[in-house]
Amino acid sequence: MKVSQIAGFLGSGKTTAVMKIAEGLVNKGCRIAIVVNDVGEISIDSKFIEANGLEAREISGGCICCQIAGSFAETLAKLHEGFNPDIVIVEPSGVAIPWGLKRAAEYSEAKADMVIEHAPVITLVDAVRIDMLMRAVRRLVETQIREADICFVNKVDVATPEAITKTEELIRSINPRAEIAHPSSITGEGLEIVYDAIMNRTSPRYDDAVEEEMLRKEYAKGV
Amino acid sequence: MNHIERDMAALSDAEADRLPTYPIACGVNRKLLGDNVTYSMWCKDPKIFANGFIAGQKYFDFDFAIGLMDLSVMAGDLGAHVRMDDENTPFVDKHIVHSLEDYEKLEVPDIRKGRSHVIVEGTRLFNEKLKNEVICAAFLEGPLLALTQTAGAERVFMDMFTDPSAVHAGLRTMVEFDRQMVEAFSETGVAGLVWDYLWGNYSCLGDEEYNEFEGCDKYAGMLNKLTADSGMALCIHNCADLPHLDTQVKKFKPVIYSMAYYPLIPDSPSAGEVIDKGYADNCLIAGNIDPQMFIRAKTEKISKVTSDLCQEVKTALCRRGLKSRYCIASGCEVPPDRATKLDNIKAVVDTVKRDGVLEGC
Numbered sequence: 001m002k003v004s005q006i007a008g009f010l011g012s013g014k015t016t017a018v019m020k021i022a023e024g025l026v027n028k029g030c031r032i033a034i035v036v037n038d039v040g041e042i043s044i045d046s047k048f049i050e051a052n053g054l055e056a057r058e059i060s061g062g063c064i065c066c067q068i069a070g071s072f073a074e075t076l077a078k079l080h081e082g083f084n085p086d087i088v089i090v091e092p093s094g095v096a097i098p099w100g101l102k103r104a105a106e107y108s109e110a111k112a113d114m115v116i117e118h119a120p121v122i123t124l125v126d127a128v129r130i131d132m133l134m135r136a137v138r139r140l141v142e143t144q145i146r147e148a149d150i151c152f153v154n155k156v157d158v159a160t161p162e163a164i165t166k167t168e169e170l171i172r173s174i175n176p177r178a179e180i181a182h183p184s185s186i187t188g189e190g191l192e193i194v195y196d197a198i199m200n201r202t203s204p205r206y207d208d209a210v211e212e213e214m215l216r217k218e219y220a221k222g223v
Numbered sequence: 224m225n226h227i228e229r230d231m232a233a234l235s236d237a238e239a240d241r242l243p244t245y246p247i248a249c250g251v252n253r254k255l256l257g258d259n260v261t262y263s264m265w266c267k268d269p270k271i272f273a274n275g276f277i278a279g280q281k282y283f284d285f286d287f288a289i290g291l292m293d294l295s296v297m298a299g300d301l302g303a304h305v306r307m308d309d310e311n312t313p314f315v316d317k318h319i320v321h322s323l324e325d326y327e328k329l330e331v332p333d334i335r336k337g338r339s340h341v342i343v344e345g346t347r348l349f350n351e352k353l354k355n356e357v358i359c360a361a362f363l364e365g366p367l368l369a370l371t372q373t374a375g376a377e378r379v380f381m382d383m384f385t386d387p388s389a390v391h392a393g394l395r396t397m398v399e400f401d402r403q404m405v406e407a408f409s410e411t412g413v414a415g416l417v418w419d420y421l422w423g424n425y426s427c428l429g430d431e432e433y434n435e436f437e438g439c440d441k442y443a444g445m446l447n448k449l450t451a452d453s454g455m456a457l458c459i460h461n462c463a464d465l466p467h468l469d470t471q472v473k474k475f476k477p478v479i480y481s482m483a484y485y486p487l488i489p490d491s492p493s494a495g496e497v498i499d500k501g502y503a504d505n506c507l508i509a510g511n512i513d514p515q516m517f518i519r520a521k522t523e524k525i526s527k528v529t530s531d532l533c534q535e536v537k538t539a540l541c542r543r544g545l546k547s548r549y550c551i552a553s554g555c556e557v558p559p560d561r562a563t564k565l566d567n568i569k570a571v572v573d574t575v576k577r578d579g580v581l582e583g584c
């Protein structure tokens with residue numbers, strides 16, 4: 001089962017993006033489940049979900065701590081055993097660390113007979129509110145950008161060109177290796193590359209990354 | 224040495240037979256009380272709560288006991304809805320702050336009721352039974368943690384910037400709630416009180432914001448002093464990736480500091496680094512086995528990790544000229560999950576008994 005994280009701080013457009021991406025992937029024949037956190041102002045349209053054969057679950061927002069990991073892992077295990085999706089799209093809380101969420105997802109392997117793969121981690125960066133966010137919650141925004149594989153400069157339909165450029169520069173300065181995209185979850189424009197990334201690409205597993213890090217350290221000791 | 228002698232040695236950095244150990248096994252202990260004991264039974268009944276710790280001590284032979292329940296105790300008693308699955312950590316699934324005015328409306332609940340009562344009474348019961356065997360401590364959520372659990376962390380972080388006075392109003396209520404809890408815990412006879420100051424994390428807050436909202440002087444500072452004045456040793460637990468060690472260890476001066484390690488986060492401090500940088504000079508540091516290993520690792524693997532940690536710690540202690548000031552622990556709670564392997568908890572303790580032996584430098 002593949003897990004796709006759509007990260008971003010409060011109000012950056014995660015739920016809107018998750019719904020649009022889920023719809024697009026369903027149209028491509030994928031079996032999709034979504035796990036969202038419940039803080040948002042957009043409530044999920046249950047009719048849309050039924051009509052598209054999606055399965056939705058909620059996780060609480062709020063804690064970077066390991067304590068939330070158990071219930072998230074349980075949710076994934078139950079989804080696998082019941083609905084058995086190909087891809088689970090997850091909207092984590094804005095205080096979750098992407099690596100932490102990967103770790104929690106892999107934890108579900110102890111609860112169901114499955115192997116977890118990760119789609120590239122996507123972080124939404126709200127171009128309209130970027131100045132405000134960088135003043136208010138700079139560290140959280142930086143963490144999410146730093147750990148992303150792909151950053152969306154989001155709300156491009158209403159952001160000024162200057163704000164968009166500034167957002168891109170910010171992303172590059174924090175995470176030069178991240179790919180930058182400008183899709184619109186309102187019009188659906190530019191989302192093809194996102195579907196492709198989620199369906200056909202992967203991001204490293206937490207377990208493997210830790211093992212490699214340990215190996216690296218051992219080599220360092222040896223020389 | 225018996226457990227208390229070993230604890231006392233480690234606390235004062237005296238010679239000890241081996242490193243102390245305490246994988247933070249709390250809710251998971253209920254599994255020793257029988258398959259029919261669910262998490263919700265354990266966390267709603269002081270006797271079952273206490274019996275879990277007593278059974279855990281008997282089975283695992285730990286060096287400490289800490290009465291952690293979970294991080295939704297205070298928020299739940301304040302009125303937030305807590306989702307409680309039978310076999311998992313409960314969590315808040317409906318926050319109760321939806322506007323700035325709502326911070327003002329928070330009220331300290333009657334701590335003689337709800338899970339506040341369970342944790343105080345349960346702590347009293349297990350302390351009575353175990354206090355002559357191990358050092359026992361109560362566990363309490365700090366004001367900022369309690370507020371974020373009640374109001375939602377993202378919301379609180381935004382409001383800190385846009386409307387700090389509203390956040391402070393909420394914090395003052397949490398401080399009063401905590402003050403009453405400290406008083407109640409001090410009457411249970413526990414030797415220590417562990418504060419969870421989770422947001423002392425550079426991934427979330429810088430020094431300035433942390434200082435303002437944890438209230439290094441007025442909130443946490445006051446509660447730390449109250450803890451000591453009430454006859455309990457000040458201890459701090461923080462499972463963050465980038466902990467504010469200078470504030471939480473050097474400034475707050477706890478006698479025990481429990482922390483985690485995130486190998487993939489650049490600059491997350493390892494056990495050796497923490498000792499090298501002097502944080503164990505005046506404080507017993509506890510860490511840092513990944514809690515999820517208790518579920519996912521094979522027993523040989525967790526034994527190996529524990530053994531490596533013992534080695535890393537012993538080498539670093541020697542390098543620093545220290546004797547015994549590190550407790551092999553789990554950084555965060557051992558998940559109270561249906562899939563947690565009790566054998567892995569035992570393996571950690573048994574490995575420390577073997578490989579944590581201190582033979583001098």
Ligand SMILES: Nc1nc2c(ncn2[C@@H]2O[C@H](COP(=O)(O)OP(=O)(O)OP(=O)(O)O)[C@@H](O)[C@H]2O)c(=O)[nH]1
Nearest residue numbers: 010011012013014015016039040041042155158185
């Ligand atoms: N103009 C514009 N508005 C958007 C776009 N995406 C989302 N929004 C709006 O931004 C607001 C927040 O969107 P959500 O999708 O709820 O954002 P979120 O990140 O899920 O929010 P939380 O769950 O509250 O953290 C809503 O009013 C959306 O309509 C976009 O691409 N363009």
Ligand SMILES: [Mg+2]
Nearest residue numbers: 014015040041
């Ligand atoms: Mg949302």
